[in-house]
Amino acid sequence: MKLTTRGRYGLRAVIDLAVHTDDEAVALSQIAERQGISMNYLEQLIAKLKKSGIVHGIRGAQGGYVLAMPADEISVGDILRALEGDLSPVDCYELNNSDTPCSSSDICVTKYVWKRISDSINDAVDGIMLSDLVAESKKVQAEAGITQVNQSKQTC
Amino acid sequence: MKLTTRGRYGLRAVIDLAVHTDDEAVALSQIAERQGISMNYLEQLIAKLKKSGIVHGIRGAQGGYVLAMPADEISVGDILRALEGDLSPVDCYELNNSDTPCSSSDICVTKYVWKRISDSINDAVDGIMLSDLVAESKKVQAEAGITQVNQSKQTC
């Protein structure tokens, strides 16, 4: 039940992008450096965000990325689902529309458990907007006077 | 953010055990057969449940497993945490007491997200008792007249 680095790095990258957006596009190299994430890897993550319509890429010199929508219209759920796929704890045909139908869905009891978990996760992440995190981030950074993440490995 | 087969199989095994408990202990071979799970693998899972004090093993002939507590005192959260470890979406020093302190916890914004997710998951699973699932299972099985899981692969 752990998120992968895709979700963790990707969310940090989007927050970083949102925080550092003025009129110009933000280059991925800047986000990668500030967040201490390999740029090559970050490219793959931002590709998922682009595919889901959360960010928009601008090619060429002076290019970069911008949010495709206002930060208060992007939920953490949108971001995490783009990066991790659906946030359900199981691949269940009835919950998500999983690829293969489930042979024992008629006598399956655990599906009630999975649905409760799934709903609670999605409710939680859909209730937090990117703008909330941007506001929090600006507040915290103003207090600490730091914009760059520490070198040492982060687990979250 | 998916549970592994440990959590999925293990929860099904505990429900099966609880449903089929009369006065005698239930042999693992019976659970394995009914649930279509390899007995060798199930052994490893039940070992975790034993270690967490959820089931109790009785060795020797006519032995097997019994619940270590009444089913209405065992939550789905207890079971899943025994099988999967903590249900937090990240290894965060402040959330769980993770092994390594986090270098950037003072400027970390995502921790608020992880805490909301973690709390919502734990609240959900701690609110469902094994006895609830046993009751549901007996109801469903009475309707369907089936006690054994279908051969074909289950994804949940």
Next chain:
DNA sequence: TTAATATCCGAGTAATTTAATAGGAATTAA
């Protein structure tokens, strides 16, 4: 006492997924 039935325990392993790295093509501003 012996045989059968179980749990208990640890080692090994194939398959899958994760977390990257790497290289180059396409696009655009200066």
Next chain:
DNA sequence: TTAATTCCTATTAAATTACTCGGATATTAA
């Protein structure tokens, strides 16, 4: 044209998952 940048795909090492296997230990019943 050149430098900066996104875009795209292939490859790979490490970790994790999902098992299998073999045998030791305990208990009951004949």
